[in-house]
Amino acid sequence: MRMTPTAIFIGALAILAAVVFVMVFWPYAQRDMTPSEIFRPRTLVEAEGRAIYIANGCVYCHSQSIRTFDWGHGAERIAQAGDYVSDEPILLGSQRTGVDLSQEGGEHPDDWHIAHFINPRYTRPNSIMPPFRWLGLEKINTLTRYIQALGLKQADQRMGRQTYWKKEAIQAYEAGPVYNVKWLAEHVPAGWRHIPNPYPTTAAGLMRGRRVYADFCIGCHGPIGDGMGDAQPWIYPPPLNFTILKDRQISGGILYYQIMNGITGTAMPYFKRELESQKIWEVGNYVAVYFINQSDANTAPHGIDSAWEP
Amino acid sequence: MASSANNDRPNHRTARAFCLTSAFWFAAAASFGMIGAGYLIAPDFMANIGWLHFGKARPMHVNLMLFGFVTPGLLAAAFYYVPKLLRTALYSEKLGVFTAILWNITLPIGVVGLAQGRSQGREYAEWPWSVDMLIVVLFALVIFNLVMTVRRRLEPIIYVSIWYVCAAVILTGTTYCIGNVIWKPSTGALLGIPDAILLWFYGHNVFGLLLTPLGLGVAYYVLPLATRSPLYSHTLSLIGFWSLIVVYTHIGTHHLLQVPVPTWLKTIAIVDSVAMVIPVMVFLINIWYTVQGKLGTIHADIGAKFVFTGTIYYFFVNIQGSMMALPQVQRVTHFNNWVVGHAHIGVLGFAGVVAIGGIYYVLPKITGRPLYSRFLADLQYWLLLIGVTGFAVVLTIVGLIQGNAWLNGETVYRVLPEIHLYYILRASLGVFIISGAYIGLYNIFRTLYFNPGAATACE
Numbered sequence A: 001m002r003m004t005p006t007a008i009f010i011g012a013l014a015i016l017a018a019v020v021f022v023m024v025f026w027p028y029a030q031r032d033m034t035p036s037e038i039f040r041p042r043t044l045v046e047a048e049g050r051a052i053y054i055a056n057g058c059v060y061c062h063s064q065s066i067r068t069f070d071w072g073h074g075a076e077r078i079a080q081a082g083d084y085v086s087d088e089p090i091l092l093g094s095q096r097t098g099v100d101l102s103q104e105g106g107e108h109p110d111d112w113h114i115a116h117f118i119n120p121r122y123t124r125p126n127s128i129m130p131p132f133r134w135l136g137l138e139k140i141n142t143l144t145r146y147i148q149a150l151g152l153k154q155a156d157q158r159m160g161r162q163t164y165w166k167k168e169a170i171q172a173y174e175a176g177p178v179y180n181v182k183w184l185a186e187h188v189p190a191g192w193r194h195i196p197n198p199y200p201t202t203a204a205g206l207m208r209g210r211r212v213y214a215d216f217c218i219g220c221h222g223p224i225g226d227g228m229g230d231a232q233p234w235i236y237p238p239p240l241n242f243t244i245l246k247d248r249q250i251s252g253g254i255l256y257y258q259i260m261n262g263i264t265g266t267a268m269p270y271f272k273r274e275l276e277s278q279k280i281w282e283v284g285n286y287v288a289v290y291f292i293n294q295s296d297a298n299t300a301p302h303g304i305d306s307a308w309e310p
Numbered sequence B: 001m002a003s004s005a006n007n008d009r010p011n012h013r014t015a016r017a018f019c020l021t022s023a024f025w026f027a028a029a030a031s032f033g034m035i036g037a038g039y040l041i042a043p044d045f046m047a048n049i050g051w052l053h054f055g056k057a058r059p060m061h062v063n064l065m066l067f068g069f070v071t072p073g074l075l076a077a078a079f080y081y082v083p084k085l086l087r088t089a090l091y092s093e094k095l096g097v098f099t100a101i102l103w104n105i106t107l108p109i110g111v112v113g114l115a116q117g118r119s120q121g122r123e124y125a126e127w128p129w130s131v132d133m134l135i136v137v138l139f140a141l142v143i144f145n146l147v148m149t150v151r152r153r154l155e156p157i158i159y160v161s162i163w164y165v166c167a168a169v170i171l172t173g174t175t176y177c178i179g180n181v182i183w184k185p186s187t188g189a190l191l192g193i194p195d196a197i198l199l200w201f202y203g204h205n206v207f208g209l210l211l212t213p214l215g216l217g218v219a220y221y222v223l224p225l226a227t228r229s230p231l232y233s234h235t236l237s238l239i240g241f242w243s244l245i246v247v248y249t250h251i252g253t254h255h256l257l258q259v260p261v262p263t264w265l266k267t268i269a270i271v272d273s274v275a276m277v278i279p280v281m282v283f284l285i286n287i288w289y290t291v292q293g294k295l296g297t298i299h300a301d302i303g304a305k306f307v308f309t310g311t312i313y314y315f316f317v318n319i320q321g322s323m324m325a326l327p328q329v330q331r332v333t334h335f336n337n338w339v340v341g342h343a344h345i346g347v348l349g350f351a352g353v354v355a356i357g358g359i360y361y362v363l364p365k366i367t368g369r370p371l372y373s374r375f376l377a378d379l380q381y382w383l384l385l386i387g388v389t390g391f392a393v394v395l396t397i398v399g400l401i402q403g404n405a406w407l408n409g410e411t412v413y414r415v416l417p418e419i420h421l422y423y424i425l426r427a428s429l430g431v432f433i434i435s436g437a438y439i440g441l442y443n444i445f446r447t448l449y450f451n452p453g454a455a456t457a458c459e
Helices: A005-029 A044-055 A110-118 A137-147 A153-174 A177-186 A203-216 A252-261 A277-292 B004-008 B013-041 B054-085 B093-115 B129-151 B160-179 B193-227 B234-248 B252-256 B263-275 B277-290 B295-300 B302-324 B327-333 B337-367 B374-407 B412-448
Strands: none
Touching: A005 B129, A005 B160, A005 B193, A005 B234, A005 B263, A044 A137, A110 A137, A153 A177, A177 A252, A203 A277, A252 A277, B013 B054, B013 B093, B013 B337, B013 B412, B054 B093, B054 B129, B054 B160, B054 B193, B054 B337, B093 B129, B129 B160, B160 B193, B160 B234, B193 B234, B193 B252, B193 B277, B193 B295, B193 B302, B193 B337, B234 B277, B252 B263, B263 B277, B263 B302, B277 B302, B295 B302, B302 B327, B302 B337, B302 B374, B327 B337, B327 B374, B337 B374, B337 B412, B374 B412
8 A cells, every 4th residue: 555645644534534423423413411310400609619620620539420339429329321411521530539529419518518628637637638728718618519519419308418407416516515415315226325335445446446536536526535626616516525425324336326327417427438347336435435534345235245355 | 864864954943942842841741740749648738829739730740741741752753754754854944943932832821721720621621722722723733834844745655654643643633623622612521421422532542643643653763763674564554554543543432431321332442442452563563573683773772762662661551551441450440540550651651751762863863963961861761761660560559459449348538548658659759750851851952052062972
C-alpha cells in the first residue's frame, strides 16, 4: 500500500467517523432518559452547590457511581441510568480517594457537614481531604445543600428523618443533662439497655479501644471525653460529655447500640459499616473505663464465658 | 543525512520553541503534581490556599502534562523531522513560532481559569470553553503548517513517522472538538450517561490518538536513524498504523464497565482493549527487530536511549491496560491508585520519556552543537527511570490494598491509615521526577542559549 497524504487524512478521518458513529452517536441516539423512581430535579440552591462542587474538583476524589458489589456509603442503591438524567456534566468520578457520594444526602445532619468542610479532621480524624474553611460559610452552606440532595428522593427521605430527630434531640439537650441522658438511653431498645459489656476489661483491649477512639471519636468527643473536640463549636446539639455519665445506668449495651446505630438528628454517625463487633465493644469499654469511670464489663448477667477470655 | 543537509542552515526556530515549551511546562506540571502528592500526605500543609488545593492542583497537573509537556515535546521533534524526511523546509517557521507563542499564552490562561474554579469538571476536558477554542486554533495552525509542508515535499515517499504525526493532529483536532462539546459553551458537556460515554471516548483518545501516534512517530524516526538500520518491515508499519486507529478508538468505554451503559458497548470496549495487543505488538516487533543487536549504539546516544526506554514502557502500559479492561480484574483495580500508576507509566514512562528522547535527539542537529551536558541528560534519565518505575510499583501496591480491602467490605476511610506510608513513598519518588524535570529544563535551555559548545560538552 502506498501512503499518500490523501490516504492518510481521508482514511484516518473515515475510520474515526465510523467509530464515532458506532461508539458515541449510536448510544446517544438510543439513550434512555427516563427518570428513575428516585429522581427529582434539583432546586436552584442545590444546582448552585453543584457548581461549587465542580469548580473545586471534588469529583477527583469522590465518585458518584455505586456498583453491584459495593459495601460502603450508599451501597443500598445501585446506580441506574435514570438517576443521572439532569446531570450536565455527569460526575461519575474515576477515583475513591474519599467515599462515594451518590447517596450522601441525609447520611449526616447539616452541622456535621459544616464542621467537616471547615476541617474534615474535625469530624473524621484520619481524613485526607483538604480543609474548605476558605470557601466561607455562605458557600459552605450552599455546597451542603447540594451534598444533602445527593440521592434525590431517597436523600429527601433521609433528610426528613434528620430534621425530625434533630428537633427532638435539641429539645432533649436543652431540657438539661439529666433529661438528655435519660432521653438518649430510652431510645435504645430495651434488650440492649440491659446488656452489660460481656467481655472482661483487659489492658490490651483498652489499648485497642483507645486506638479506635482516636481514629473515629476524638474529633467531636475530644481527647478527654468531655465533648470538647475540634468539631464542638460547629455542632448542635453538641457532642456528649462522657464525664457526666457516672451512675446514670449507661450499660455496655447502650454504648454499643449508640456506636453501631448512631443518633440520627445529631452529628453522631452510625459506625456499623466501619467497626466490627470487637472494635465496638472495646471502644465502648474504653469510654466507660477512662471517661465515665464506671464499666460494667464482665458483670452479670453474662452467658458462657467466651473461649478467649483470660 | 541529518548533518549533511545543514548547508542551507535552516534555523528550526519552531522546533526550538517547542523544545523549550515542553521543558518548561514539564517542570511546571511536575510542580503541581508534587503539590497534589503533598496534599495526600498532609492535607493541611497548604491549608486554605483556595486556588491551589488538591482539587485544583490535580487538573492543572494532568492538563499541563498532556498539553504542556508531552504534546509540545513530541511536536518539537516532529517540526524538525517532518521537513527533513520530506527534503523540504517547514512551510512557515514564522507560523510555527507564532503557534508556540500562542501555545504559551493558552496554557497560563487555562491554569488561571482552573485556579479561579472555571473548570468544566470533566477529566481531561476541564479547560474552560475559551481555552478549548484556543487549543482548537492551535491544532488548526499545526495541521495547516504540517499539511502545507507535506504538499511542498520533494521526497515522493512519505515515511511512517509522518503518517503518525498527520493522523495524530488531524484526529485529535477533531476529537477535541467533539469531546469538549464545544457547541455548548456553558457546560461543555452532554446530559446524563451519554456524557460519560463521550467523555471517556475523548479522554482515552487523548492518549490513543494524540500521545501514542506522536510518540510512535518519534520512535520510528529516532531509532532506525540512531542505529543506522533500515526499518524491519513496511507491511508491519502499515498494519500497526491502521490497526492503531481502528482499535484504539473503540476502547474508551472500558472506563465505564461498572456503570449503567449499554452492555454491547462494554463488550466492544473489552474485546478491543484486548485487541490492543495487535497494534502494540506489531509496532514493537517492527521497531525492536529494526534495532536488533544495536543496543550498544542506542546506549551511546542519549536521545535514542530515552526513546528506546519509552518503547519498553509502551509494552508494559499496554499489556497492563488490556488486562485492566477485563471485568474481573477491574473489580479490584477500578477507582483506586492502580489506575493512577497505569496513567503515569503511559503518559510519563512512554509518551513523556519518548518526547524527551526526541528533543535530545534533534537538539544537537538543530543547534549544530552537542547537548550542553550529556551528564545531566543521563542523570535526568535515571531520575525519571527510578521515579516512574517506582510510581508503577508503589501505586500498584496501593491499588491492590485499596481494591481488595473494598471488595472485602472495608470502608474507604478504614483503609486510609494503611496506605499513608505509600503516599509518602509516592511523593518521595515524585522528588526524583520533579528533579528530572528541572534538570531537563536547565539542560535544554543551556543547549539552546549560552551553550559554550563542543569544548566543554561531554560528548
